Amino acid sequence: MxxxxxxxxxxxxxxxxxxxxxxxxxxxxxxxxxxxxxxxxxxxxxxxxxxxxxxxxxxxxxxxxxxxxxxxxxxxxxxxxxxxxxxxxxxxxxxxxxxxxxxxxxxxxxxxxxxxxxxxxxxxxxxxxxxxxxxxxxxxxxxxxxxxxxxxxxxxxxxxxxxxxxxxxxxxxxxxxxxxxxHYQPSYLALMERIHNGEIGDITGGQVYWNSSGVWVRPREEGQTEMEYQMRNWYYFTWLCGDHILEQHIHNIDVANWAKQSYPTMAQGMGGREVRTGPDHGEIFDHHFVEFHYGDGTMINSQCRHIEGCMNKVAESFVGTKGRATTDGKTEITDLKGNSIWSHRDKNDRNPYxxxxxxxxxxxxxxxxxxxDAENGAKSTMTAILGRMATYSGKPVTWEDALNSDMSLMPETFAFDAQPPIVPNADGLYPVPTPGKTKVI
The missing domain is CATH 3.40.50.720 (NAD(P)-binding Rossmann-like Domain)
Incomplete structure (x- = not known):
C-alpha cells in the first residue's frame, strides 16, 4: 500500500x-x-x-x-x-x-x-x-x-x-x-436543483455578468527581463492569464453551462480597450460582450468589464417558460410577472472556498x-476561451473549431532569460488583438 x-x-x-x-x-x-x-x-x-x-x-x-x-x-x-x-x-x-x-x-x-x-x-x-x-x-x-x-x-x-x-x-x-x-456553494446548489427540476420551465435565455473596476497593476522594475516582468504582471498577458473573460468571468460562464447542463455550440461578440490602454496593461481587453449559442437554440449573453466608475455587477439571470432565476442581490426564483416564488436565505451558509x-x-x-471536476473545469475554460476568440476576431466561432485549434499561446522555453510569446515595440506597447484582423484559429 x-x-x-x-x-x-x-x-x-x-x-x-x-x-x-x-x-x-x-x-x-x-x-x-x-x-x-x-x-x-x-x-x-x-x-x-x-x-x-x-x-x-x-x-x-x-x-x-x-x-x-x-x-x-x-x-x-x-x-x-x-x-x-x-x-x-x-x-x-x-x-x-x-x-x-x-x-x-x-x-x-x-x-x-x-x-x-x-x-x-x-x-x-x-x-x-x-x-x-x-x-x-x-x-x-x-x-x-x-x-x-x-x-x-x-x-x-x-x-x-x-x-x-x-x-x-x-x-x-x-x-x-x-x-x-x-458548485460547492449552498445557495447555487439549491438554485440549480430547482432549475433542473423545471421550476422555471425550459430556459429560453439569460445573462451573466462580471463587471468591476479591475485588478492590480505591477509596474516594470529596473533590471527585469521581459519574461520576469510578464510573470510578475501576469494578469495582462493572454498566455499567462487568458484575459479577464477567462480568469474571472469563467465563474459566471460556468454557471450558464451548469444551468443549461450543456456547453455552447457557437459564440460571437465584441470587445476592446477603452481606458486600460497603457504599456503596463499588456495586451488584454478591458471589456467583452459575447452571445453564447446552445444546441437547443438558447442564447445566453455574457458581459465582463474592467473599468472604474461604471456599473459593477457579478451575477447570473436565466429566463424560462415558467419563471426567472437570478443571483443578483439574492438567490431567487420569480414567476414571469416578478412575484417571488422562492429565495435562498444564505446568512448562515459556510464559505464555499x-x-x-x-x-x-x-x-x-x-x-x-x-x-x-476536471472535465467540467476544462469545458467551462474552453467556453470562456471560445468567447475570447469571438471578441478578439470579431467573427462567429464554433465550439468544434475552437476546441480543435492548434494555436498555442505558450512559450517554447520556460526561463527568465527566454523570450515570451509577445514582446513590446519600441514605445513599450504590446500588440493588441484587432477585431476583423486577428486570427484565433
Missing part, C-alpha cells in the same frame, strides 16, 4: 476484498500503514505550487480541514512570493503543527514543481493558469490528488491536455477539485464518490 495516498480508500477496500476472497487475507494481517489508512489515521501531506494570494488562501483552507493534514512543500517562480506566503501561513497556522517545510522543501523557479509534487499526497495548483495543464499532468502522472484553481488552461491545446489527463485521474481513482466554488477543501480531504480520508 502506497503511503502517499495515491490509492484512495475505496480502491484500497475494493482490492482488499478481492485479495481476501482469494487468499483469506484479514485486515489484521495488513501492514500497519495500510490498516491505518483504512481507519483514516494517516497524515495527508500537501504541497502548494504557486504562492500568490490564491495559493496562500487555498493552502490555508487545506490546513483548516478536520483531517490530519500537513503542508510539506512549496514552490513558486519567485522566492519573495514564496517567503511571503510562508510567513502568512505561519502567522495563521504556525501553532497548529500543520506546517513542516524545511528549507530544502522550498522550491523556486520553473522546474521546482516536480520536486514539490513528489513530496505530497495532495497538490494545490495555484500558479497563473497558463501553467495549469503542465502541472496537472505532472501531479496525475505521479498519482496525486489535486486541487487546482480555475481556469485550467489559456488555450485550446491546454484544454485538450487537461481533458486527456482528467481521464487518467479517474482511472487512477484520484480526486480532482477545480476552484469553480459555486472552505467547503471545496473540506469535501476534497474528507473524500480522500474516508472514501465516497470520486470528486472529478
Amino acid at each position: 502506497n503511503k502517499n495516498l495515491t490509492m484512495n480508500r475505496r480502491k484500497f477496500v475494493r482490492n482488499s476484498a478481492v485479495a481476501a476472497a482469494g487468499g483469506g487475507l484479514l485486515i489484521s494481517q495488513l501492514p500497519v500503514e495500510a490498516s491505518a489508512y483504512v481507519r483514516g489515521n494517516e497524515t495527508i501531506k500537501v504541497a502548494v505550487i504557486g504562492c500568490g494570494g490564491r495559493g496562500t488562501g487555498a493552502a490555508s483552507q487545506a490546513m483548516s480541514v478536520d483531517q490530519d493534514v500537513k503542508l510539506v512543500a512549496m514552490c513558486d517562480a519567485f522566492r519573495d512570493r514564496l517567503d511571503k506566503c510562508y510567513d502568512n501561513l505561519t502567522q495563521k497556522h504556525g501553532d497548529s503543527g500543520r506546517i513542516d517545510i524545511p528549507e530544502e522543501h522550498k522550491f523556486v523557479g520553473f522546474e521546482g514543481y516536480k520536486d514539490a509534487i513528489a513530496l505530497a499526497d495532495v497538490v494545490i495548483l495555484t500558479t497563473p493558469p497558463g501553467f495549469r495543464p503542465i502541472h496537472f499532468e505532472e501531479a496525475v502522472n505521479a498519482g496525486k490528488h489535486v486541487f487546482m484553481e480555475k481556469p485550467v488552461a489559456t488555450d485550446a491545446p491546454g484544454v485538450r491536455k487537461v481533458l486527456e489527463v482528467a481521464k487518467k485521474a479517474k482511472e487512477k481513482d484520484l480526486n480532482v477539485v477545480v476552484g469553480l466554488q459555486r 472552505q467547503i471545496e477543501h473540506d469535501r476534497l480531504f474528507e473524500t480522500i480520508a474516508n472514501g465516497g464518490e470520486l470528486l472529478a
Whole structure:
C-alpha cells in the first residue's frame, strides 16, 4: 500500500476484498500503514505550487480541514512570493503543527514543481493558469490528488491536455477539485436543483455578468527581463492569464453551462480597450460582450468589464417558460410577472472556498464518490476561451473549431532569460488583438 495516498480508500477496500476472497487475507494481517489508512489515521501531506494570494488562501483552507493534514512543500517562480506566503501561513497556522517545510522543501523557479509534487499526497495548483495543464499532468502522472484553481488552461491545446489527463485521474481513482466554488456553494446548489427540476420551465435565455473596476497593476522594475516582468504582471498577458473573460468571468460562464447542463455550440461578440490602454496593461481587453449559442437554440449573453466608475455587477439571470432565476442581490426564483416564488436565505451558509477543501480531504480520508471536476473545469475554460476568440476576431466561432485549434499561446522555453510569446515595440506597447484582423484559429 502506497503511503502517499495515491490509492484512495475505496480502491484500497475494493482490492482488499478481492485479495481476501482469494487468499483469506484479514485486515489484521495488513501492514500497519495500510490498516491505518483504512481507519483514516494517516497524515495527508500537501504541497502548494504557486504562492500568490490564491495559493496562500487555498493552502490555508487545506490546513483548516478536520483531517490530519500537513503542508510539506512549496514552490513558486519567485522566492519573495514564496517567503511571503510562508510567513502568512505561519502567522495563521504556525501553532497548529500543520506546517513542516524545511528549507530544502522550498522550491523556486520553473522546474521546482516536480520536486514539490513528489513530496505530497495532495497538490494545490495555484500558479497563473497558463501553467495549469503542465502541472496537472505532472501531479496525475505521479498519482496525486489535486486541487487546482480555475481556469485550467489559456488555450485550446491546454484544454485538450487537461481533458486527456482528467481521464487518467479517474482511472487512477484520484480526486480532482477545480476552484469553480459555486458548485460547492449552498445557495447555487439549491438554485440549480430547482432549475433542473423545471421550476422555471425550459430556459429560453439569460445573462451573466462580471463587471468591476479591475485588478492590480505591477509596474516594470529596473533590471527585469521581459519574461520576469510578464510573470510578475501576469494578469495582462493572454498566455499567462487568458484575459479577464477567462480568469474571472469563467465563474459566471460556468454557471450558464451548469444551468443549461450543456456547453455552447457557437459564440460571437465584441470587445476592446477603452481606458486600460497603457504599456503596463499588456495586451488584454478591458471589456467583452459575447452571445453564447446552445444546441437547443438558447442564447445566453455574457458581459465582463474592467473599468472604474461604471456599473459593477457579478451575477447570473436565466429566463424560462415558467419563471426567472437570478443571483443578483439574492438567490431567487420569480414567476414571469416578478412575484417571488422562492429565495435562498444564505446568512448562515459556510464559505464555499472552505467547503471545496473540506469535501476534497474528507473524500480522500474516508472514501465516497470520486470528486472529478476536471472535465467540467476544462469545458467551462474552453467556453470562456471560445468567447475570447469571438471578441478578439470579431467573427462567429464554433465550439468544434475552437476546441480543435492548434494555436498555442505558450512559450517554447520556460526561463527568465527566454523570450515570451509577445514582446513590446519600441514605445513599450504590446500588440493588441484587432477585431476583423486577428486570427484565433
